[in-house]
Amino acid sequence: MNRHTGRTKLMVLFLMIIALLVTACGNGGNQSGTANSDSGNNPATGEAGTATGEKVKLKFTFWGSPQEKKAVEDAIKAFEAKNPNVTIDSIHIPGTDFLQKLNAMIAGNEAPDLSYSAAWKLKMGEEGLIYNFFDLMKDDPSIKKEDYLQYAWWNWDTDKSAGPYQASVVPSLMYNADLFKEAGVELPPTKAEEAWQWDEFVETAKKLTLDRNGKHPDDPGFDPKNIKQYGVKYSLSWLSYMPLVLSNGGDYLIGDGKEFGLSKPEATEAIQKIADLINVHHVAPSPVQASSIPAPATALQSRKVAMVIDGSWNHLDLSKAKINWGVGVLPVLKDYKTFFLGGSLIIFKSTKHPKEAWEFSKFLTDPQNALELHQGLWMPQMKQWYEDPKLVDSWANEKLPGRPAGFQDAVMRSTYEHAEPSPENNIRNFVEIDAAVTAGLDQVWLGTKTAAEAMKEVEAKVKPLIQGTYLK
Amino acid sequence: MIYSLYMSFTDYSGSNSPSFIGLDNYTRMFSGEDQYFYKALGVTLYFVVLSVPTGIIYSFLLAILLNRNIKGKAIFRTIFYLPSIVPIIAISFIWLWLLNPDLGLANELLRAIGLPGSQWIFGEKSVVPSLALMNLWTTGGTMIIFLAGLQDIPRSLYEAIEIDGGSKLNKLRNITIPMMTPTIFFNLIMGIINGFQVFSQAYVMTNGGPNNASLFYVFYLYREAFQFSRMGSASAIAWVLFIIIMLLTYTVFKTSKKWVYYEGDEAR
Numbered sequence: 001m002n003r004h005t006g007r008t009k010l011m012v013l014f015l016m017i018i019a020l021l022v023t024a025c026g027n028g029g030n031q032s033g034t035a036n037s038d039s040g041n042n043p044a045t046g047e048a049g050t051a052t053g054e055k056v057k058l059k060f061t062f063w064g065s066p067q068e069k070k071a072v073e074d075a076i077k078a079f080e081a082k083n084p085n086v087t088i089d090s091i092h093i094p095g096t097d098f099l100q101k102l103n104a105m106i107a108g109n110e111a112p113d114l115s116y117s118a119a120w121k122l123k124m125g126e127e128g129l130i131y132n133f134f135d136l137m138k139d140d141p142s143i144k145k146e147d148y149l150q151y152a153w154w155n156w157d158t159d160k161s162a163g164p165y166q167a168s169v170v171p172s173l174m175y176n177a178d179l180f181k182e183a184g185v186e187l188p189p190t191k192a193e194e195a196w197q198w199d200e201f202v203e204t205a206k207k208l209t210l211d212r213n214g215k216h217p218d219d220p221g222f223d224p225k226n227i228k229q230y231g232v233k234y235s236l237s238w239l240s241y242m243p244l245v246l247s248n249g250g251d252y253l254i255g256d257g258k259e260f261g262l263s264k265p266e267a268t269e270a271i272q273k274i275a276d277l278i279n280v281h282h283v284a285p286s287p288v289q290a291s292s293i294p295a296p297a298t299a300l301q302s303r304k305v306a307m308v309i310d311g312s313w314n315h316l317d318l319s320k321a322k323i324n325w326g327v328g329v330l331p332v333l334k335d336y337k338t339f340f341l342g343g344s345l346i347i348f349k350s351t352k353h354p355k356e357a358w359e360f361s362k363f364l365t366d367p368q369n370a371l372e373l374h375q376g377l378w379m380p381q382m383k384q385w386y387e388d389p390k391l392v393d394s395w396a397n398e399k400l401p402g403r404p405a406g407f408q409d410a411v412m413r414s415t416y417e418h419a420e421p422s423p424e425n426n427i428r429n430f431v432e433i434d435a436a437v438t439a440g441l442d443q444v445w446l447g448t449k450t451a452a453e454a455m456k457e458v459e460a461k462v463k464p465l466i467q468g469t470y471l472k
Numbered sequence: 473m474i475y476s477l478y479m480s481f482t483d484y485s486g487s488n489s490p491s492f493i494g495l496d497n498y499t500r501m502f503s504g505e506d507q508y509f510y511k512a513l514g515v516t517l518y519f520v521v522l523s524v525p526t527g528i529i530y531s532f533l534l535a536i537l538l539n540r541n542i543k544g545k546a547i548f549r550t551i552f553y554l555p556s557i558v559p560i561i562a563i564s565f566i567w568l569w570l571l572n573p574d575l576g577l578a579n580e581l582l583r584a585i586g587l588p589g590s591q592w593i594f595g596e597k598s599v600v601p602s603l604a605l606m607n608l609w610t611t612g613g614t615m616i617i618f619l620a621g622l623q624d625i626p627r628s629l630y631e632a633i634e635i636d637g638g639s640k641l642n643k644l645r646n647i648t649i650p651m652m653t654p655t656i657f658f659n660l661i662m663g664i665i666n667g668f669q670v671f672s673q674a675y676v677m678t679n680g681g682p683n684n685a686s687l688f689y690v691f692y693l694y695r696e697a698f699q700f701s702r703m704g705s706a707s708a709i710a711w712v713l714f715i716i717i718m719l720l721t722y723t724v725f726k727t728s729k730k731w732v733y734y735e736g737d738e739a740r
Contacts (some may be wrong), residue, residue: 100698103486123701127488286680288573288594431701436507442682447596461507 010175056353058360059112061091063098071373078365086356105229113351114361117162119431121346125156127387129459130393131347133161136358143362149422152381154344165342166365167378170415171210172312175295179306183207189422190406192336193416198273201331205231208306217282224282229303231283234274236445238423238434243330244270251424257469260438260462262312263455270333271444271451279447282403287445295322311335312411316377319402327410339422367395376402386416387402422472429465436461480708484515485701497708511684512692515600519688524603528659531611535618556612564676567606593678596685603673603686614659621655655733661721667716689713
């Protein structure tokens, strides 16, 4: 009897542990469990194009800020007004678990008809879940591939496309003009031909950097541990370092996309220059210091930084921040090079109404129908909108609140005329390669390794993942 | 769960139909082709080794203190228990602020007593110890279990030592600790299991960085499943975790015979 209690306790404990594990793993199992149930035997009902007049309901999933949500919903209303037989059932999924929710919907045979999408769409393309945009385009004379920006395509193979950018953004240099005035420094150039050479950029940043005693980095007694105002905050993702790498003649991949390019001297030199802003010149915050700096618009407004190099989606917040802000061209090492980036609209093969879905995707991709968003947040991806002065005026007029003086030169023209493919939609396995690169770069930004050393190590790790490019 | 075992032998992205690929997912992990597996395992083990013993010792001492007859006992118990009912996400945000190397309270305190500050979660070497330190904060649940265990010890045993003239240390060593071994054992196992499943800290505070220094196993699993869209491989990763935890639990059970004392057992 006595021995028993001990055993019983052990048994109870053991059962509890099992229960814990079962519940813990159960969750994960469930997800993949349901995810399977039906996705396999889901015949594509592609040819079911409907006769006009029949009531059609399209399910559409998207993400975005409250402002974007409102603008998209307005565009939907406009579309419905034009096509009275179609209703759009829009589902806004904010946050980071968009893909998880979408996967659950697909698994439950509730896949939307069309959706916003990020890099994961390429896998869906390979698996035959979504329509090849080029196939859809063939039957529609109103649109040609040449109408779009050259590199605005998400392709999963040659001639197989998940669509062009639905809207684009670009890397951008933004600044608080008051801080320039106070320091007596000339504003950043707005024409690509006049872009700052790197040394000029560093010198300017130094003049705009102040420690808590008001000293600049080159002054005797400058205290790099107590910087009150940084000259520049360089976002440390590929979005910001890639223009400089390209400018120096480097690239993410080289040799027809067969070889890792970031470990080559042209690239590591550029990356090292950015790291030096932090660790040598003390004009930019390290990742540690950056953790206590707010988002770009607030950082510029609160005078924590004088310039920011980050995505142009910050223009929207800046235009609401009521400060004297402006945009300039990016600093260069040799040539001016940059890129557009963006998501695309995908149409699922499971849709019963591909024709209407196609019409809606075309509608939403046309800046005319979401003009409000194109006047402060997005940029168009059809060439016409950069060439035709009247169209340009409708979205890039510098009198618009979201488009500061110099916008047309510094953001629109400089990108349009010097655009390369962005690594995100050009490089195969980019998400995974970038995870390894980002980890390696952590050491470079913290100053524990040089860019050349860190990238050499990354090169060995990413070798099996390098399988070429899609666009160039 | 059984279904996920099947998934672990397939190539499955979350949206396609799974195709059977045998042991490929597993060989990929163990052969080192997946460069993150051993890294994640190492990081997680390190965290468990740091956080489990410190967590147990800390909450055990706390329980002993709170078991004394002091004024405001109930209030103190509440205060020390409180953090463990705060969601870990919220705790992570608080500590993100406390551990900020420039503005955080932690470095401020260190500087005040003349010590150099630390990089905390921003340093490759200090990130896991920092998270283990933070973990102490959340051990209120463990403490409550200890407290219950302490109150279960018969007074008569202490009285016996008092009659023999034993010191407080004698009491601790000869009565409290032996009588508490089943509770310690329970908390040890729970600690190991929870330690292996640490996730939110990496997700909220460090994103697995810097340089994958806090790439905890479950975060690695999450990334494989939802960023790299490899559900099949993620299932395999989950199963390996399950087996590791089972093996460790089994080992601890085996050794427990040597050191866990059950009241009901016949005298040895």
